[in-house]
């Protein structure tokens with residue numbers, strides 16, 4: 001039996017070569033080549049994230065494709081996995097609150113520290129998308145739900161119809 005792993009073309013790490021071989025120029029051009037939108041690129045550049053990391057190159061196009069792809073990704077710590085899913089997630093949700101009755105996205109993670117870190121990264125990225133645009137609309141709402149916290153407080157957070 002062939003035990004080699006088939007990596008779909010959109011997830012192939014050599015996709016990074018595809019981005020490089022077309023030699024996109026200018027700030028944000030490598031993000032643009034992954035179909036990341038202008039508001040998000042502005043937010044990324046504000047944070048000095050000039051180019052995507054390999055795991056981001058591999059995951060973002062599939063997550064932004066129509067229809068979106070399911071992605072199971074693995075990469076070493078510090079390789080940029082969080083933005084690998086947070087960028088497409090925010091691109092799909094948009095940067096403004098939607099008063100639907102249920103959350104539009106759910107991020108599950110195995111520790112409180114990671115949950116808090118992801119919240120900070122996500123909020124910061126979303127803030128950068130609207131910064132300086134003078135929009136009157138309400139920003140995305142986030143709710144951090146963790147074991148060991150008061151149930152009442154967490155129900156209250158959920159009652160405010162968070163987006164994420």
Ligand SMILES: Nc1ncnc2c1ncn2[C@@H]1O[C@H](COP(=O)(O)OP(=O)(O)OP(=O)(O)O)[C@@H](O)[C@H]1O
Pocket residue numbers: 048049050051052053056075076077078079080081082083
């Ligand atoms: N494209 C990028 N350019 C520059 N820095 C980046 C980029 N993407 C992420 N980073 C930075 O790299 C660091 C590691 O990113 P991140 O925490 O997302 O990695 P991770 O793979 O999710 O790590 P862990 O497995 O520990 O959760 C962070 O400081 C983040 O701000």
